[in-house]
Amino acid sequence: MKTPTRRRFIEITPFAGLVLLAACSPKVEPQSVQMATTPAPNPPPAAAAAPSKTAINLPMLEIGDAQAVVFGYVDDATQADKVKFTNYVSGSACSNCALFQGEAGDVAGGCPLFVGKHVAAKGWCTSWAKKA
Ligand code: SF4
Numbered sequence: 001m002k003t004p005t006r007r008r009f010i011e012i013t014p015f016a017g018l019v020l021l022a023a024c025s026p027k028v029e030p031q032s033v034q035m036a037t038t039p040a041p042n043p044p045p046a047a048a049a050a051p052s053k054t055a056i057n058l059p060m061l062e063i064g065d066a067q068a069v070v071f072g073y074v075d076d077a078t079q080a081d082k083v084k085f086t087n088y089v090s091g092s093a094c095s096n097c098a099l100f101q102g103e104a105g106d107v108a109g110g111c112p113l114f115v116g117k118h119v120a121a122k123g124w125c126t127s128w129a130k131k132a
Pocket of ligand 1: 073093094095097098099100101110111112113119123124125126127128129
């Protein structure tokens with residue numbers, strides 16, 4: 001009988017590690033595999049309709065937010081600094097801005113200038129552009 005050598009030990013160690021790893025790995029049940037590959041018969045009602053852009057609950061943009069200050073955002077258009085922002089148009093507000101993502105009648109909605117926040121429908125900023 002041949003005595004084990006260091007070379008033989010080095011040869012079998014990776015295979016022994018694989019066998020040990022396979023033995024310790026969690027077993028995959030055939031039923032769980034089938035559930036993962038079988039599509040649901042009917043999508044849930046919530047997934048059938050696309051959610052409204054305003055249905056997403058986002059925090060309101062604060063007028064003290066650094067980016068809000070840059071754009072002269074106010075949450076009440078009548079409070080806009082008309083001296084500093086000469087492009088202010090009487091009657092303009094987020095609700096009638098082309099960038100406002102809320103629906104008619106929403107009190108707040110998204111704006112691509114302030115990602116992750118909602119702006120007030122009656123708010124305003126220097127990037128206001130008349131909705132077509
Ligand atoms: Fe409001 Fe339009 Fe300014 Fe966005 S870009 S904050 S919707 S006025």
